Amino acid sequence: MPAAAAPIEQLSEQDAFVHNALQTPIEGPFDRTSISALCAKTKWTEGLIFTCDAPQGGFGNVENVFINCLRYVMEAGGAFVVPQIIARSPDDLSDLHTVNLVDFDYLFDRDHFNSTLAEACPQMKIYNSTSDLKELPLAADPIVLDPGSLSAGRLFEYIITEPAQWRASFDTFLQSKAPAGISSTSPVLVQIQALLQIPVSYDTPAFVHNFGRIFRFREDVRKLAANALFHLTSKLSSATAADERFYQFFGAHLRVASDAAKAGWPGYDAQGTPYLAQAVQHNLSIIYLATGSVSDIARFRLDAAKQNCTVFTKTDLLSGEDLEALDRLSWDQQALVDMELLLRGSQFGGIEESSFAWKIAARRHLLSKSAEYTVTTRGREDELSVVYGKRLWPVFPLAMWP
Numbered sequence: 001m002p003a004a005a006a007p008i009e010q011l012s013e014q015d016a017f018v019h020n021a022l023q024t025p026i027e028g029p030f031d032r033t034s035i036s037a038l039c040a041k042t043k044w045t046e047g048l049i050f051t052c053d054a055p056q057g058g059f060g061n062v063e064n065v066f067i068n069c070l071r072y073v074m075e076a077g078g079a080f081v082v083p084q085i086i087a088r089s090p091d092d093l094s095d096l097h098t099v100n101l102v103d104f105d106y107l108f109d110r111d112h113f114n115s116t117l118a119e120a121c122p123q124m125k126i127y128n129s130t131s132d133l134k135e136l137p138l139a140a141d142p143i144v145l146d147p148g149s150l151s152a153g154r155l156f157e158y159i160i161t162e163p164a165q166w167r168a169s170f171d172t173f174l175q176s177k178a179p180a181g182i183s184s185t186s187p188v189l190v191q192i193q194a195l196l197q198i199p200v201s202y203d204t205p206a207f208v209h210n211f212g213r214i215f216r217f218r219e220d221v222r223k224l225a226a227n228a229l230f231h232l233t234s235k236l237s238s239a240t241a242a243d244e245r246f247y248q249f250f251g252a253h254l255r256v257a258s259d260a261a262k263a264g265w266p267g268y269d270a271q272g273t274p275y276l277a278q279a280v281q282h283n284l285s286i287i288y289l290a291t292g293s294v295s296d297i298a299r300f301r302l303d304a305a306k307q308n309c310t311v312f313t314k315t316d317l318l319s320g321e322d323l324e325a326l327d328r329l330s331w332d333q334q335a336l337v338d339m340e341l342l343l344r345g346s347q348f349g350g351i352e353e354s355s356f357a358w359k360i361a362a363r364r365h366l367l368s369k370s371a372e373y374t375v376t377t378r379g380r381e382d383e384l385s386v387v388y389g390k391r392l393w394p395v396f397p398l399a400m401w402p
Contacts, residue, residue, distance in 0.1 A: 060355025
């Protein structure tokens with residue numbers, strides 16, 4: 001038998017901090033009540049099974065696809081196959097169209113997903129992979145569906161306009177594809193993928209506050225982030241306790257890696273300068289920097305020093321076995337460490353082109369005093385975050401689930 005965990009009062013200061021940080025996400029305790037209420041009133045169809053096509057891209061896009069898929073499946077009253085992911089090329093960050101198919105565990109905590117969903121929505125059957133379907137009498141080919149195509153319209157080519165009518169449209173569609181009916185002995189497999197389709201406004205605030213938290217980061221990443229946060233708080237003049245939501249530092253997401261540059265996104269000057277101005281505005285002399293461009297770290301440090309600010313990255317804060325564990329992770333896996341720390345700063349800055357930045361802003365916005373983001377000359381913002389940009393594309397604030 002494994003040794004019992006030591007009581008928290010017997011843990012070292014760092015281990016106690018990590019333990020508390022892992023138990024206290026910024027959103028507070030998970031509450032499944034609203035999810036359970038939705039599942040209880042949904043009409044479920046035994047034998048109706050959904051797969052979600054493996055998405056590609058960064059974490060923000062991948063998780064949003066998974067959230068949309070699961071929300072559609074919950075609306076349709078079917079079973080769900082835990083999806084896979086297409087990992088980007090390790091040699092070219094802009095190459096998203098690879099054949100590198102990886103499991104859900106690549107980014108997410110599968111055990112947490114399965115147990116949390118089973119408790120919150122026991123009516124939904126969960127299959128761990130398509131291998132679990134081999135013994136079922138399924139048709140040779142799945143029914144392929146873009147779920148948004150069943151909507152009467154789409155805002156900005158993404159967001160469905162009448163989500164409350166989607167179930168009725170889906171039932172009609174399914175009847176046309178499976179006129180003999182669906183049952184445990186005559187199951188049907190529906191293959192979907194959906195990015196930024198279901199508006200956040202469709203569900204109750206309590207549901208929105210909790211639903212995305214079913215998709216928790218893998219445990220090793222969360223522990224690395226908690227250890228990095230411990231070391232970062234030691235640099236602060238007045239660190240709050242680990243069960244507080246935010247710490248007095250600025251989180252900067254400097255999105256200038258090679259893939260962003262290739263896509264024509266704003267460069268260093270459009271990001272670094274306003275980030276430092278925001279940090280100075282809020283009297284934050286400690287900056288946590290997340291960037292995929294090693295060459296721009298030194299430049300940002302020099303610019304920050306001119307403003308009497310000190311910059312730390314995850315590799316500055318981790319050492320020994322933790323740093324070795326970080327180095328073994330892929331670029332996107334390492335980005336999850338960054339996200340955990342960027343969530344914890346009292347101020348955050350990112351750019352509007354980045355779904356990663358919007359994911360951070362959306363989670364932080366749950367704690368904002370404002371129901372909506374404010375449009376300013378900087379971009380969209382609340383009192384906790386600024387998402388910089390002039391384009392003001394409305395899809396992310398409307399459909400990026402926290």
